[in-house]
Amino acid sequence: MRRPTAVAAVLAVGVTVGPGLAACGSNQSSAGAKPTLTWYINPDGGGSDPTKKGQAQIAKECTDAAGGRYAIRVQLLPNSASDQRQQLLRRLAAKDSGIDLMSIDPVFVAEFAEAGFLAPVPRNMVAGFTKDTVNAAIEASKWKGSLVAVPFWANTQLLWYRKSVAKAAGLDMSKPVTWEQLITAGRTQKKTIGVQASRYEGYVVWLNALIAGAGGKILLNPGATADRVKLGLDTPAGKAASTVIQQVARTGVGGPALSSTTETEALNLFSNSATSGFLVNWPYTWAALPTNGVKFIDDIGWAKYPETVAGKPSAPPFGGIELGVGAFSAHPDLAYDAATCIASPEHQKLYMLGTGNPAANKTVYDDPAILKQLPMAALIRQSLEDAAPRPSSQYYGDISTGLQREFSPPNAVNPRTTPAAATDLITSVLKGNALL
Amino acid sequence: MTSLAEDAGHEASPQAHRARKAALSDRARAERALGWRLAGPAFVIMLAVTAYPILNALWLSLFNYRLTDPNARSFVLLQNYVVILTDGLWWTAVGITVAITLITVVVEFVLGMALAMVMNKIVIPRRTLRTVILVPYAIITVVSAFAWKYAFAVDSGFANHWLHTLTFGAFPLTYDWFGGTWSSLAIICLSEIWKTTPFMSLLLLAGLAQVDSALDEAAKVDGATFWQRLYKVTLPNMKAAIMVALLFRTLDAFRIFDNVFIMTGGSQNTSTVSLVAYNQTISRAEIGMGSAVSVLLFLIVVGICVVFVKAFKVDLAQVKGD
Numbered sequence: 001m002r003r004p005t006a007v008a009a010v011l012a013v014g015v016t017v018g019p020g021l022a023a024c025g026s027n028q029s030s031a032g033a034k035p036t037l038t039w040y041i042n043p044d045g046g047g048s049d050p051t052k053k054g055q056a057q058i059a060k061e062c063t064d065a066a067g068g069r070y071a072i073r074v075q076l077l078p079n080s081a082s083d084q085r086q087q088l089l090r091r092l093a094a095k096d097s098g099i100d101l102m103s104i105d106p107v108f109v110a111e112f113a114e115a116g117f118l119a120p121v122p123r124n125m126v127a128g129f130t131k132d133t134v135n136a137a138i139e140a141s142k143w144k145g146s147l148v149a150v151p152f153w154a155n156t157q158l159l160w161y162r163k164s165v166a167k168a169a170g171l172d173m174s175k176p177v178t179w180e181q182l183i184t185a186g187r188t189q190k191k192t193i194g195v196q197a198s199r200y201e202g203y204v205v206w207l208n209a210l211i212a213g214a215g216g217k218i219l220l221n222p223g224a225t226a227d228r229v230k231l232g233l234d235t236p237a238g239k240a241a242s243t244v245i246q247q248v249a250r251t252g253v254g255g256p257a258l259s260s261t262t263e264t265e266a267l268n269l270f271s272n273s274a275t276s277g278f279l280v281n282w283p284y285t286w287a288a289l290p291t292n293g294v295k296f297i298d299d300i301g302w303a304k305y306p307e308t309v310a311g312k313p314s315a316p317p318f319g320g321i322e323l324g325v326g327a328f329s330a331h332p333d334l335a336y337d338a339a340t341c342i343a344s345p346e347h348q349k350l351y352m353l354g355t356g357n358p359a360a361n362k363t364v365y366d367d368p369a370i371l372k373q374l375p376m377a378a379l380i381r382q383s384l385e386d387a388a389p390r391p392s393s394q395y396y397g398d399i400s401t402g403l404q405r406e407f408s409p410p411n412a413v414n415p416r417t418t419p420a421a422a423t424d425l426i427t428s429v430l431k432g433n434a435l436l
Numbered sequence: 437m438t439s440l441a442e443d444a445g446h447e448a449s450p451q452a453h454r455a456r457k458a459a460l461s462d463r464a465r466a467e468r469a470l471g472w473r474l475a476g477p478a479f480v481i482m483l484a485v486t487a488y489p490i491l492n493a494l495w496l497s498l499f500n501y502r503l504t505d506p507n508a509r510s511f512v513l514l515q516n517y518v519v520i521l522t523d524g525l526w527w528t529a530v531g532i533t534v535a536i537t538l539i540t541v542v543v544e545f546v547l548g549m550a551l552a553m554v555m556n557k558i559v560i561p562r563r564t565l566r567t568v569i570l571v572p573y574a575i576i577t578v579v580s581a582f583a584w585k586y587a588f589a590v591d592s593g594f595a596n597h598w599l600h601t602l603t604f605g606a607f608p609l610t611y612d613w614f615g616g617t618w619s620s621l622a623i624i625c626l627s628e629i630w631k632t633t634p635f636m637s638l639l640l641l642a643g644l645a646q647v648d649s650a651l652d653e654a655a656k657v658d659g660a661t662f663w664q665r666l667y668k669v670t671l672p673n674m675k676a677a678i679m680v681a682l683l684f685r686t687l688d689a690f691r692i693f694d695n696v697f698i699m700t701g702g703s704q705n706t707s708t709v710s711l712v713a714y715n716q717t718i719s720r721a722e723i724g725m726g727s728a729v730s731v732l733l734f735l736i737v738v739g740i741c742v743v744f745v746k747a748f749k750v751d752l753a754q755v756k757g758d
Contacts, residue, residue, distance in 0.1 A: 082719065086718055086719065089503065089504065089721060090503075090718075090721075093503040093504065093506075093721070111504055112504075114504070114505070115504035115505060117504075198703075199700075199701055199702070199703035200701070255590075256590050256610035256611075256612055257589070257590040257591070257610075257612040257614070257615060258612075258615075259612065259614070259615045259703065259704070260589075260590075260612070260614045260615070260703075265591055268591050268592075269591070394504065394505075397719065397720060397721075398720060401715070401719065401720070404703075408703045408704075409615060409703065409704060411615075432500055432512075432515075432519065432725070433519055434519065434523055434525075435519065435520060435523045435525045435526060435712060435715075435716065435725070435729075436525075436715055436716070436719075436720060
């Protein structure tokens with residue numbers, strides 16, 4: 001009596017749940033139709049509007065250029081790099097065939113490649129993808145010696161400053177300046193230095209640039225397995241970096257809410273005409289200042305990223321986006337074909353003009369339209385050449401979170417203890433002996 | 437409540453149950469079959485969405501298993517639990533979670549009780565009042581967390597300006613609420629209290645409505661003061677409702693996630709137990725360790741339930757209000 005009822009019940013569940021689940025994964029094109037490639041993009045100025053010179057417009061142009069071989073559809077990822085990684089990682093871990101192309105932050109390339117989430121780059125395309133490309137972008141797209149992603153755009157930070165403040169403080173901005181000089185200038189002039197020190201990825205960007213600027217490296221052996229990872233934090237370079245953070249926090253030049261300052265808060269700090277002095281931030285700053293209602297545009301100058309140690313050339317942060325092709329995609333060949341179109345110098349130029357995000361291709365920087373819109377283009381290119389990427393490791397997420405935890409809040413950073421504590425925490429976490 | 441009551445009823449008389457089974461008439465059998473047909477699908481779904489994940493989490497918690505490296509998955513028995521229970525971060529998180537739970541539930545109970553008594557007495561704009569009081573509860577927690585975060589932010593918030601004005605300039609305009617553990621927790625608790633007091637007051641109002649007004653009047657005639665009537669008459673007579681309200685809120689408060697995630701992200705030592713579970717499972721993709729944290733959280737929640745039911749000595753079967 002009971003069994004048929006139970007079977008019927010299970011069937012009923014199957015019937016109600018089944019179609020719903022199938023609908024989630026229905027990305028397969030029916031036979032004969034034009035394949036649709038799904039490109040997961042990070043939000044940019046263009047959003048998903050194909051007329052706003054963002055990735056959505058590039059997707060549309062490349063669809064047109066494909067002549068009917070495929071169509072590219074964009075899917076927006078969340079705002080923060082960590083959330084983007086989470087979404088892609090969970091989909092890829094479930095072998096989602098609906099991810100054909102994805103815009104990934106360079107720091108997650110290693111993790112995705114090691115996990116087998118990226119389809120291999122066809123050998124005959126490697127030369128094309130790396131031609132005229134800045135070195136940091138190529139390095140960031142490699143894992144264990146071979147190219148696993150396509151450099152698309154490359155980001156770096158500049159030092160933005162108020163000419164009047166620098167002048168009053170007696171700083172010669174035509175020469176490289178040090179963090180120490182900036183902190184002194186901020187303190188004596190009662191002006192702020194916008195930095196990123198909230199507990200998020202941006203804080204690691206700052207920390208990495210400071211350590212690299214002192215000639216050090218956060219990770220000494222990229223590619224090592226979890227129990228063999230060696231960190232270069234508890235070193236003179238790590239201590240020099242910690243000293244800068246400690247000084248910015250102690251003197252109060254980082255603003256009243258340093259421990260929750262991201263790019264946005266730092267930009268707001270710099271937009272406040274009464275207290276703004278200096279800012280380290282990505283080139284989008286130039287387009288964002290007028291929209292932020294800043295009236296003193298003529299008083300704003302730009303210079304290379306500050307030096308951690310006087311006389312040692314600085315190593316500006318490196319960011320941007322690389323294009324990855326999903327390992328479970330049904331059309332990896334078409335996806336790489338689309339990547340060639342997306343990352344072409346013409347589209348990098350369009351993207352740089354449209355969103356302010358700098359190209360990875362060096363030839364774009366000589367373009368008159370670029371020079372007209374971004375007067376600091378030459379400095380961006382130079383900074384990209386000298387930029388130091390963050391550690392390349394399949395465990396980057398853990399390394400970054402560990403650093404964020406030990407270096408937060410910035411006013412508790414102590415050069416003698418913090419680097420050692422961070423080393424201990426990260427090594428135990430990677431060995432599975434601690435929580436994060 | 438009804439299903440709990442019925443379950444308890446069945447357990448109370450196993451002999452009678454067995455006797456009934458022996459003499460099952462055709463009609464009773466048909467009714468039972470119909471019952472299974474009606475409730476069966478729901479029962480199967482419940483098993484699929486609750487029992488299976490819980491058992492699966494228990495199983496996964498015995499492994500060292502990272503989603504990005506599935507081939508290195510290895511059985512480690514209770515190693516994950518040992519790591520968690522010997523880690524200072526876990527105990528800090530438990531301490532913070534307990535603090536948030538205690539503070540918010542106590543304040544919510546006092547405020548909720550006061551609001552419930554007001555709602556119980558006021559007759560004229562009854563519906564409007566109840567709707568107005570419920571508004572915060574209708575707001576999505578993430579949205580309310582953002583609202584409170586922005587209100588107390590140094591650059592865009594208004595709270596500092598108000599406090600500055602109200603204290604005649606004694607309160608610093610640039611006070612960084614999210615720069616310290618206790619000031620961050622203060623805002624997290626405030627937001628939590630603001631949002632869930634309505635829920636508490638609604639549950640208490642239901643209990644208050646069940647208290648026989650004759651008891652209150654009799655006590656009044658005997659010369660009892662307001663507080664005496666509250667402690668000796670009203671509260672004891674709505675014990676079951678109080679327990680349900682406190683239990684629900686304690687369980688909810690202990691699993692707090694949204695407010696902390698949005699406001700501090702766990703910085704300044706404000707990580708709660710749920711946030712630790714999230715960090716292991718979602719951020720780090722360490723499924724084994726994350727499952728172990730979740731299992732521990734589950735055990736604590738079960739423990740809270742047991743303590744409440746024992747401490748209040750309430751037979752939930754009686755909550756039906758007879």
